[in-house]
Amino acid sequence: MATLEIKDLHVEIDGKEILKGLNLTINTNEVHAIMGPNGTGKSTLASAIMGHPKYEVTQGEVLIDGENVLDMEVDERAKAGLFLAMQYPSEIPGVTNADFLRSAINARREEGDEISLMKFIRELDKTMDFLEMPEEMSQRYLNEGFSGGEKKRNEILQMMMIKPTFGILDEIDSGLDIDALKVVSKGINQMRGEGFGCLMITHYQRLLNYITPDHVHVMMQGKVVKSGGAELAQRLEAEGYEWIKQELGIENTDAVTEEA
Amino acid sequence: MTVETKLALSAQEVRSFSEKNNEPAAFADFRVSALEKAAALELPKPDRTNITKWNFVDFPAHTVESAVYTSLDELPEEVKAVIDTEGQQNLYIQRNNTPAFIKVSEELTNKGVIFTDIQTAIREHADLVEKYFMTTAVKVDEHKLTAYHAALVNGGIFVYVPRNVVIEEPLQVVFVNDDAKASLFNHVLVVAEESSAVTYVETYISTFEQAEGQVNVVTEVIAKDNAHVTFGAVDTLAKGFTAYMNRRGHAMRDAKIDWALGLMNDANTIYDNTTNLIGDNSTSDFKMATVGRGEQKLNFTTTIRQWGKNSDGQILKHGVMKDAAQSIFNGIGHIMHGGTKANAEQESRVLMLSEKARGDANPILLIDEDDVTAGHAASVGRVDPTQLYYLMSRGISKAEAERLVIHGFLAPVVANLPIEGVKKQLTEVIERKVR
Numbered sequence: 007m008a009t010l011e012i013k014d015l016h017v018e019i020d021g022k023e024i025l026k027g028l029n030l031t032i033n034t035n036e037v038h039a040i041m042g043p044n045g046t047g048k049s050t051l052a053s054a055i056m057g058h059p060k061y062e063v064t065q066g067e068v069l070i071d072g073e074n075v076l077d078m079e080v081d082e083r084a085k086a087g088l089f090l091a092m093q094y095p096s097e098i099p100g101v102t103n104a105d106f107l108r109s110a111i112n113a114r115r116e117e118g119d120e121i122s123l124m125k126f127i128r129e130l131d132k133t134m135d136f137l138e139m140p141e142e143m144s145q146r147y148l149n150e151g152f153s154g155g156e157k158k159r160n161e162i163l164q165m166m167m168i169k170p171t172f173g174i175l176d177e178i179d180s181g182l183d184i185d186a187l188k189v190v191s192k193g194i195n196q197m198r199g200e201g202f203g204c205l206m207i208t209h210y211q212r213l214l215n216y217i218t219p220d221h222v223h224v225m226m227q228g229k230v231v232k233s234g235g236a237e238l239a240q241r242l243e244a245e246g247y248e249w250i251k252q253e254l255g256i257e258n259t260d261a262v263t264e265e266a
Numbered sequence: 267m268t269v270e271t272k273l274a275l276s277a278q279e280v281r282s283f284s285e286k287n288n289e290p291a292a293f294a295d296f297r298v299s300a301l302e303k304a305a306a307l308e309l310p311k312p313d314r315t316n317i318t319k320w321n322f323v324d325f326p327a328h329t330v331e332s333a334v335y336t337s338l339d340e341l342p343e344e345v346k347a348v349i350d351t352e353g354q355q356n357l358y359i360q361r362n363n364t365p366a367f368i369k370v371s372e373e374l375t376n377k378g379v380i381f382t383d384i385q386t387a388i389r390e391h392a393d394l395v396e397k398y399f400m401t402t403a404v405k406v407d408e409h410k411l412t413a414y415h416a417a418l419v420n421g422g423i424f425v426y427v428p429r430n431v432v433i434e435e436p437l438q439v440v441f442v443n444d445d446a447k448a449s450l451f452n453h454v455l456v457v458a459e460e461s462s463a464v465t466y467v468e469t470y471i472s473t474f475e476q477a478e479g480q481v482n483v484v485t486e487v488i489a490k491d492n493a494h495v496t497f498g499a500v501d502t503l504a505k506g507f508t509a510y511m512n513r514r515g516h517a518m519r520d521a522k523i524d525w526a527l528g529l530m531n532d533a534n535t536i537y538d539n540t541t542n543l544i545g546d547n548s549t550s551d552f553k554m555a556t557v558g559r560g561e562q563k564l565n566f567t568t569t570i571r572q573w574g575k576n577s578d579g580q581i582l583k584h585g586v587m588k589d590a591a592q593s594i595f596n597g598i599g600h601i602m603h604g605g606t607k608a609n610a611e612q613e614s615r616v617l618m619l620s621e622k623a624r625g626d627a628n629p630i631l632l633i634d635e636d637d638v639t640a641g642h643a644a645s646v647g648r649v650d651p652t653q654l655y656y657l658m659s660r661g662i663s664k665a666e667a668e669r670l671v672i673h674g675f676l677a678p679v680v681a682n683l684p685i686e687g688v689k690k691q692l693t694e695v696i697e698r699k700v701r
Contacts, residue, residue, distance in 0.1 A: 056659050059651055084661035096656035100674025109670065110660035147674070164660060 008034045008071055008087065010172045010203060016065035017047075017054040024050040026228035027066070034171060034203040037194075039214055039239060042225035043247055048207045049093060051225070052176040056090040057083055070171070085114055087171030091161035091178050098148040103160065104130060106148045107167050114168075133166050136196070138189050154181040162193040173197065175206045179213040191216035211243035226256055271305055273414070274324050280417055283328065287385055290392050300406050300416035310409040310510075312536050314594045314628060315565035320508050320534065322411055325449040325479040329420050332361040332445060345442050348469050348500075348687040356381055356437045362448035363420045374433065380426035381437055384453050387424035394426060398457050403486035403516040403542070411510045415451055415482045422453035422483075427462040427493075436465040436498075436684045443472040443503065449479030450503075454513075455486050458493035458521075465496040467685045470531075472504035481509035481533065489521035491545065498683045500528040500692045505560065507533035514538075519545030519574065526682035527554040528692040530699065534562060540569040543577040543608075551580045555679035555692075557699040558591030558623070569598040572608045581612035584675055586700060587623035595625065599640055600632040610640040617675055618648055619700070672700050 010032045017025040024047045032038050040048055054061045055068050057080040068075050075083045098106065107130065112120045130144055137159055149157050158178055165173050175194070179187055194204065194217050206213065214222075214236065222238040223230045224247070232238070232250055250256070275283075277298045284294035309317055335341060338351045341359070349357065356374060358381065359367035365383035374381065380391060388395050400406050406416045423439050441452065450470075458464055481503055489495045495515070503509060509531055515523035523541055541550040550570055558564050570579030581597050599610030610633075616625035627644035649671050657667035673680075676696055683689045 058655055079664070080655060080658035081661050081663050081667075084659055090659055092656065092659075096650070096653045098653055098657065098671060098674055100677030101670050106657070106660075106670065109662055109666060113661040113663065113666070168660060 008171050008203070009069075011069040012055070012066070013069065014066040015051070015054065015063065015068065017050055018062045018064055019050065019060055023064070024228055025054065028225075028229050030223065030230055032172065032203045032205055035198075035200050036220045037198060037204045037206065037217060038221045038223065039206045039208060039219035040223045040225055040230075041208060041211075041239065041242055044209070046225045047228045048225055049176055052090055052174050052207055055174060056080065056088060081113065084170070089165050089168060089170030089173045091158075091165060091173065091175040093176040093180065095149050095157045095161055097150045097152075099150050101148050102145050103148050104144040107164060110164070110168055129167065133163055137163055137166075137193055139163065155183065155186040158182055158190055159186065162190050166193055166197060169201075171201065172203045172205070175204065177207055177209065179208055179210060187213065188216060211239050214239045224250055226250070231256070271323060271410070273301065273305055275301070275328055275418065277301055279328075287389070289388050292392070292396065293388050297417045300413045303407050304410050304413035304417055307407065307410040307413050310411060310536070310538070312538070312565040312567050312594070313596045314626060315536070315563065317536060322414070322480060322482065322508050322510060326447040327479070328418060328449060329363040330445045330448045332364040332366065334364060334366040335359060335361065338367070342442070342444065342473055344473065345440055345471055348440060348471070348685070348691045349438065350685075350687055354438055355435055358383065358423050358439045359442060360421050360423075360440070360452070361442045362445045363450070366442070377431045378428040379431060379433065380424060382424055384419065384422035384424050384455065387455070391424065391426070394457070395424070395455075398455060398486070398488060399453070400484070400486070402488055403514045404484050404512060411482055412484065412512070415453070415484045418451045418482070419453045420449070420451045422455070425456040425464065425466060427458045427464045429459040430461050431459075432463040433465070436467050438685060439466070439468040441468065441470045443470065443477070444474065446474050446477050446504075446506075447479060448477075450481045450483060452483045453485075454483070456495060456497070457488045458490060458495050460490045461492040462490075463494040465498070465684050467498040467683065467688055469499070469688055469691065470501045470503050472502060474504055477504040477506035477533065479507060481507045481511065483511045485513040487513075487515045487523055489515065489517045489523050491518045492520040493518070494522045496524045496526075496684060498526045498685070498688065500683070500688055500695065501531050502695055503531040503533045503535075505532040507531075509533045509535040510538070511535060512538040515541035515550060517541065517543050517545060517548035517550060520547045521545060522549045524551040525553060526679050528679055528683070528695070529554055529556040529566065530692070530695045532560065532562065535564055537564070537566045539567070540571065541579070543570060543572040543574050543579060546574040547576050548574045549578040553582045553679045553682055554584070555676040556585045556593070557676070557696060558585065558587045558593050559589045559699055560591060561589070562591040564591065564593040565596070566594065567596040567598070569600065570610065571600045571602065572605045572610060573602045574608070575605060576607040577605060578608070579610045581614075582678055583614045584678065585616045585625055586619060586672055586676065587616060587625045588619040588700065590620070590622040592624040593626070595627045596630065597628070597642065597644075598630045598632065599642070601635050601638050601640065603634040605635050606637045608635065608638045610638070612642045614644045615675070616646040617672065618646065669697075669700070672696070
């Protein structure tokens with residue numbers, strides 16, 4: 007079992023504090039969902055864990071089995087087992103999806119022990135088939151001209167090929183139609199198991215109809231303010247966030263800031 | 267008043283060079299008259315690059331003698347790498363100024379295709395040379411460098427494709443430069459008659475670090491009605507040359523001239539690429555990629571002039587600048603009066619890898635007709651940190667991520683080169699230059 011531990015995390019962007027002491031522990035074989043209103047720092051959490059250059063961690067730790075990933079470069083974090091399915095994946099013209107994926111897989115392997123081309127192609131074909139992606143997408147340039155749905159599917163493809171220990175999914179469901187959502191969910195469910203822990207960030211309860219979380223957390227004002235099981239998500243769906251604010255005495259101060 | 271420049275050779279020396287090569291008397295006269303013009307004419311004025319202090323005139327020797335290659339086994343390894351020695355049916359190798367190897371398939375000869383070194387062409391195809399050599403695409407008296415070229419031309423290739431002949435396999439030319447004292451006044455003349463088609467790929471390879479001579483190359487591609495010419499090139503000429511490389515296209519009705527150029531010289535180079543779309547429905551798709559490094563000074567002026575109705579001109583220029591390299595990317599789309607329904611598009615993008623490097627993208631659209639479409643895009647910037655972050659988040663190191671982004675950026679030209687070995691060579695040159 008592996009553990010991802012987020013301790014007292016404080017994060018600023020352009021000098022403004024977004025995360026204000028966030029705590030969360032995720033084990034492999036668990037799926038966690040983070041929900042919350044706009045502008046409460048959900049995406050900031052994902053980006054800060056992965057090491058986006060715009061986000062500055064001012065306090066706290068993110069540990070994988072006790073080792074602080076915040077001391078690592080972005081690529082080292084990935085090699086330590088983290089994967090972030092991004093809300094807005096970059097487009098890289100001139101680099102084919104297949105070449106990129108092979109580089110990513112080989113980056114984790116020793117020189118001389120690179121994945122054989124045949125084995126790679128077999129796995130890629132199988133996984134693309136599973137995600138109902140047309141074969142030609144492997145030869146298209148990475149995310150270039152992909153539709154929103156294709157980009158999200160491509161993020162899941164990468165996750166399934168790279169097989170990280172912890173997958174963080176930043177609004178993987180946004181902009182997806184129901185068919186695409188089903189396929190993306192199928193991919194994530196396929197990953198579930200002993201060697202994989204997952205943190206899903208979402209606005210919408212609908213995603214959780216397809217991927218049942220083990221734990222649900224509510225974020226407000228840069229912190230996790232409430233945690234529970236799958237039933238918490240259902241109550242949020244039915245009643246919104248107002249009752250939590252009242253319960254915890256939170257005033258409507260931050261819901262107006264834009265999503266960072 | 268213009269000041270006469272003292273040129274490296276006298277009229278007498280030019281004439282005796284011509285005689286030594288058994289050129290027709292008319293060509294000797296042509297050279298001498300061009301030499302007189304070269305003395306009087308001014309240098310070209312590439313926009314935004316001041317070349318008045320560049321020395322385009324002097325060299326250690328006008329021509330150097332090199333041994334021919336009796337077999338392809340004798341080629342240097344880097345030259346072998348660009349040639350499919352078994353499969354390539356039509357191949358010309360020039361070693362410095364010496365025609366060193368030629369192979370033409372019987373099939374092409376039987377169809378009347380001419381594929382021969384320029385000196386042989388001047389001797390044996392005087393009628394065609396007289397008709398097309400600096401008469402249609404490039405004129406002798408455009409400026410000092412075209413005239414100087416005409417006077418001193420000492421190498422190059424002539425390709426003639428008769429009417430209705432479609433050549434499937436690419437013609438390959440390699441200009442090997444293994445003598446640091448050599449100067450290259452190469453003339454490439456490609457004439458494609460009506461409804462013919464040809465793909466031509468040339469490679470310039472210097473095998474040493476520091477050159478002392480001149481490069482003054484003029485290329486003329488003439489595509490008659492409905493002819494298609496695809497022209498690929500990879501230039502890797504050494505530092506020390508002063509290089510002027512003019513590649514020009516002349517497209518008649520329904521003709522098509524496409525360019526894929528990997529412009530990888532280490533020499534200071536003025537690149538002048540113009541395609542004239544003369545006929546209706548003529549098209550040109552121009553793609554170039556470059557990497558500048560060291561203290562290099564580069565000017566890439568690409569022009570597509572469109573006279574024909576419904577013509578289409580596409581310019582794509584991608585450059586990577588590192589160290590203290592300085593580069594100007596001039597792109598000119600010019601639609602002439604009467605060129606109705608013409609379309610002119612251009613894109614220039616420069617990626618800067620160091621603080622001291624300079625790259626200016628200068629897109630110009632000149633439109634003298636109402637009923638046309640045109641567009642341009644230009645950008646100069648660094649490698650996008652968000653792209654690097656994305657790639658690194660998949661475990662790819664920063665160095666490898668940068669490498670992927672840069673290769674991807676230059677990919678449009680690599681992908682369009684029609685010979686596998688040349689494609690691979692360009693990828694390797696990019697790798698070496700950006701490292």
